[in-house]
Amino acid sequence: MxxxxxxxxxxxxxxxxxxxxxxxxxxxxxxxxxPAGYDYNELQAYYKRILTITDPKGHVLKTFDNICxxxxxxxxxxxxxxxxxxxxxxxxGFISTGAFIYNxxxxxxxDIDEQxxxxxxxxxDGNVYLYCYDRKCENGFCVYRxxxxxxxxxxxxxxxxxxxxxxxxxxxxxxxxxxxxWEIYKTxxxxxxxxxxxxxxxxxxGVYLDDKLYIDLFVKGWFPGKDATLLIRVVxxxxxxxxxxxxxxxxxxxxxxxQTHYLYDVNKETITAxxxxxxxxxxxxxxxxxxxxxxxxxxxxxxx
Numbered sequence: 001m002x003x004x005x006x007x008x009x010x011x012x013x014x015x016x017x018x019x020x021x022x023x024x025x026x027x028x029x030x031x032x033x034x035p036a037g038y039d040y041n042e043l044q045a046y047y048k049r050i051l052t053i054t055d056p057k058g059h060v061l062k063t064f065d066n067i068c069x070x071x072x073x074x075x076x077x078x079x080x081x082x083x084x085x086x087x088x089x090x091x092x093g094f095i096s097t098g099a100f101i102y103n104x105x106x107x108x109x110x111d112i113d114e115q116x117x118x119x120x121x122x123x124x125d126g127n128v129y130l131y132c133y134d135r136k137c138e139n140g141f142c143v144y145r146x147x148x149x150x151x152x153x154x155x156x157x158x159x160x161x162x163x164x165x166x167x168x169x170x171x172x173x174x175x176x177x178x179x180x181x182w183e184i185y186k187t188x189x190x191x192x193x194x195x196x197x198x199x200x201x202x203x204x205x206g207v208y209l210d211d212k213l214y215i216d217l218f219v220k221g222w223f224p225g226k227d228a229t230l231l232i233r234v235v236x237x238x239x240x241x242x243x244x245x246x247x248x249x250x251x252x253x254x255x256x257x258x259q260t261h262y263l264y265d266v267n268k269e270t271i272t273a274x275x276x277x278x279x280x281x282x283x284x285x286x287x288x289x290x291x292x293x294x295x296x297x298x299x300x301x302x303x304x
Contacts, residue, residue, distance in 0.1 A: 013027045014026060018077075019075065019123075022055070022077070023053055023076065025052070025079065050064065051064040051081060053104060061104065062102070062107075064081060064083075067084075068096070069119055070119070071121040073126075074123040074126055077104055078104065079104065080099065081102065082096055082099050083098045085097055092117055099112040101128070112128070112130070112146060114130050115132060116132045117131055117133065118131035119161065120162045120163065121148075123163075126148075127147055128145075128146040129156070129158075130143070141173075143158045143159070144156065158170060158187070159172040160182075160183075165222060166227040167187055168188075168227070169266050171184060171185075172185050182219040197269070200269055201232070215237070216233075216235045219232055220233050220261075223263060229263050229266070231262070231264075232263075235256055258276070
């Protein structure tokens with residue numbers, strides 16, 4: 001199954017396997033009209049997004065239009081979704097229009113009365129967490145904990161919604177201008193512990209080392225089935241100076257020289273494994289890393 005098709009003009013994104021291994025989910029992105037100078041990697045929101053749910057053999061069970069993100073329930077039989085529409089001026093490239101829960105087993109839908117921009121069905125307590133922008137909330141955003149059984153919503157003091165499997169840490173939502181630099185916080189006291197990760201890898205990630213090399217660090221998400229382990233991608237780019245603005249030199253990334261994925265144990269602040277030259281499109285499913293290279297899907301076992 002190709003990630004990109006030149007002939008049919010679509011992409012697959014956010015490929016995942018339900019925790020019970022009964023279903024597969026992905027967002028099929030149909031390329032639409034985009035302004036001159038933009039491509040898929042730079043502005044994903046110009047594309048129509050269709051959430052597709054299949055069985056393990058690939059038979060389509062259900063589709064939903066205009067889905068920006070989703071998260072499986074811990075038991076795998078339900079899925080929480082964010083609905084949205086593209087807007088050039090919107091945060092994260094879309095305007096959230098609502099959220100709902102779909103039960104794959106019986107086909108029922110339950111609306112959630114909020115317009116989140118991030119959503120996660122946490123395995124540590126079984127609740128759905130939603131990150132919503134609201135001027136009435138402190139710092140202009142609120143994190144809600146939604147009990148999908150009782151239909152009850154409570155405000156929580158967190159800065160993000162993506163909790164580690166054991167619930168001891170969570171990822172803070174990055175600033176609007178920096179979508180990949182997630183911060184790590186302790187759940188019990190909201191203490192920022194990101195520095196341990198960066199110093200463990202190297203203190204030079206995310207800066208220009210010289211006029212020819214730039215290194216990015218991307219926090220990709222929590223690895224399932226482990227207490228508090230993050231999957232992190234580190235990319236080395238070849239760069240060249242393009243222009244000057246006063247004393248500031250503007251560089252342009254030319255090509256990727258190398259990329260490595262690391263498993264980082266947040267509790268121990270140590271790297272437990274590394275995998276070289278895996279494609280940028282991946283998803284963790286069970287204990288596997290699903291990678292794509294030139295339209296070919298590769299499943300890599302990450303079990304120790």
